[in-house]
Amino acid sequence: MGKMATLSSRNPYSVGRLFGNLNVRLKLMVLHNLFFLVLTCAAYFSLIPLFEKLVADARAREITIVRQAPAGGQGQRLNQVKLSPQSYAEAVARAKLTLFLVLGSIYVLAVLLLESAIMPLYVYRPLRRMLEADAATQAGDRERELIPSEEILGDEIGHIMRSRNKTIAALRRQEEELASALRRLEEQDRLVSLGMLSASVAHELNTPLAVLNGSIEKLIETTRDPHTLDRLARMQRVTQRLRRISESLVDFAKTRNQQMEPLAVRPLVDEAWGLVAIDEKSSGVEFFNQVRPEDHVIGNSDRLVQVFVNLLRNALNAIESSPGRIDVGSRHQQRAGQEWITITVEDNGPGIDADILPEIFDAFVTTRLDARGTGLGLTVAEGIITQHGGTIAASNRADGGACLEVSLPAGRG
Known part of the structure; x- marks a missing residue:
């Protein structure tokens, strides 16, 4: 039967x-x-x-x-x-x-x-x-x-609807996580290649930079002209800066131990602008360092100077017309009972494209790949700030221009 x-x-x-x-x-x-x-x-x-x-x-x-x-x-x-x-x-x-x-x-x-x-x-x-x-x-x-919750009743059909909504939402989250993981994997592949390349470039740069630095020291010893000595001193600082940048390229391949200490923020910003101001475009830009002298953070001076150099260079390159203006300021914040210092770098350029803004700190994201940009400046800055236990964020100002905020744990000078 x-x-x-x-x-x-x-x-x-x-x-x-x-x-x-x-x-x-x-x-x-x-x-x-x-x-x-x-x-x-x-x-x-x-x-x-x-x-x-x-x-x-x-x-x-x-x-x-x-x-x-x-x-x-x-x-x-x-x-x-x-x-x-x-x-x-x-x-x-x-x-x-x-x-x-x-x-x-x-x-x-x-x-x-x-x-x-x-x-x-x-x-x-x-x-x-x-x-x-x-x-x-x-x-x-x-x-x-997704079925709106106001259309779902409390019977068995409503239970099926809610279960379906949860399943679809979970599926979409998994798709987004997978897409994000694939993007990170692609970036990591490129960064691995870049790490190998940067280590090779750093090795090749060290020898000529050492020769150049030695030559500058010899010139300093043999001249007495104040104007010439000032220019040679600047050249020596730039050379030393290039050597530190060369060393930082190796950070893509391996992590170095960094010396962390309380640092005054204002001198770091001034030093960074001194390096960026070598660009002839800076002559048409007004720079205002409004960081308070008493503001101190915990960090490594060389690495933080590199961060501010990248942020100020980005701001300088973003300004398209004169007169340009770059403002750097600071403020105190309280987070989970801890005192933080937030440093803002603002410019009066056109701002950051809305399509790029969510991924501005990803590797190789730039609007200047065909010119002078590599798309790594803000990625490097974010990596350094993360190593310092801080955060970095980007936004557009209401009256035009971009604003980048670096937040670091406060230190005592």
Whole structure:
């Protein structure tokens, strides 16, 4: 028997399979029509025999009364009464018709109420909403693939809707995490190559820089002209700066131990601007160092100078028209009970493109790849600040231009 049922369920033309292939609305229409039809027929065929029995009992009582009436007087009049079987039959027929009309009306009204109000509101509409959301998911329409919570009821269909929303949201998060992981992997591949290249470049630069630095020291020893000595001193600082940059290139390949100490921020900014100001473009830019002299942070001076050089160079390159302006300021903040110093670097350039802003600190992100930019300046700055236990953020100013904020734990000078 079980084997036959299994074969019947596998038969694509079986009644059960054909019924199962119907739409939900057609299934429910068939089922509740069948239910009301069976209920109506049951009521009809249960009440009619009872009514017929009552009519037959009444007719039998009347016949008995007439037959038992005494002769003469009132009894004679009763004997003259003629009982008509047709009247009882008509009463039964009227009762059948009335019951049929009443039950039929109830059946029609119940079906209409279900199909026009109850089922569309609580069954058909939620199912249609899920189908629309699934179609949006398949089409990649993320704005319409989730069902709004105000449209979800508390029944089983609503439970399925909520479960579906959670599944779709989790899937999208996993897709975003995977895409982000792939981007980081690509960046890491490029940074690995860059690390190997930078180590080689640093090695090649060290020898000529050592020769250049030695030559400058010899010139300093042999000249007495103050103007020449000032220029040679600047050349020596730049050479030493290049040697430190060369050493920092190796940081892409390995991590160095850094000496951390309390540092005044204002002199670091001044030193960084002194290196950036070598660029002839700086002559058309006003620079204002408004960092308070008492503001100190914990860090490595060489690395923090490198950060400010990168930020100031970016600000200088962003300025497109004169007069340009670069402002550096500082303020105190409290984070989790710890005092922090936030240094802001602002310019009056066009600002950062909205498409680039979310990824401004990613490697190789730059609008100047075809000119002087490498797309690594802010990446290096972020790496250094992260090593210092700080944070760096970028934004656009309301009145135009960009703003970069570096936050570091405060130190005592």
